[in-house]
Amino acid sequence: RLVQGTNRCSGRLEVKTNQSWSSVCEKDFDLQDAKVVCREIGCGPPSVLQGALYGEAEAPVGSREFLCEGSESALLNCSSRKSSGRNSCSPGQAVGLTCSDNFRLVGEASRCAGRLEMLHQEEWRPVDVWYRYWNMNSAAAVCAELDCGSAVSARKSKEASYRPVWEIKFDCLQSGSALMNYLPYDGNSDQSLEFICSEREQTN
Incomplete structure (x- = not known):
């Protein structure tokens, strides 16, 4: 989901795993991943991908790096691996994403x-x-x-x-x-x- 954005196609990215929501660290997420997220939520392609664009993360930041090819139908269908960094993300580096509206x-x-x-x-x-x-x-x-x-x-x-x-x-x-x-x-x-x-x- 995208939260605290200006419309349904923008906001800070949160991913639900094991019944809880967590933010994603900017270094573990790229444009191919963003394309999948925008498609999954029914919006057009990504236009802005930037940390801290929609406020600081309130949810805990996950420690998974997503390895999407860009054609997957959902982010959790993408390959992923444990992030190379520690289980924390520097302030201001939770993924903020703006998709174009459809x-x-x-x-x-x-x-x-x-x-x-x-x-x-x-x-x-x-x-x-x-x-x-x-x-x-x-x-x-x-x-x-x-x-x-x-x-x-x-x-x-x-x-x-x-x-x-x-x-x-x-x-x-x-x-x-x-x-x-x-x-x-x-x-x-x-x-x-x-x-x-x-x-x-x-x-x-």
Whole structure:
């Protein structure tokens, strides 16, 4: 899991073994390991890997070095070995990881406006959903998922031709549903979804 991050795709890495969570030392973790973690939690590829990015570790730091090849489906499926160092990690060296989100809005100046695209099987495509279930609750779910405040507007747009899209079911786009929990279908459509969100409100 990633904890204390700014969204579900960022935070300090903790690994559960024997019913307890522990942090991972930066020296025992590399980009190949990070790719596996990002895939496992349903996010896009890693963009930042840095110690102490998300605060000091509260959980104990484990003493295993991960030896992922990068294609594994889960971190605990990777080979590992006992860390060459002692069973401690210097302050500020617990792994902090930022993965890219697997949803984005494109085509406008703001990251919180534009056509909804999804990353699945390492391919970005526009998202289409059954029209009759489309409403502003759906838009609110998307804006919340992207950490973009509340929904201002949403519409379906028609493209000039059919192209590959990720089709998702109507219940993926309901307030309180995390889009990452739903697997898309491979499809072709001349429809796409466009949003304007309010941007995130600043809180003190």
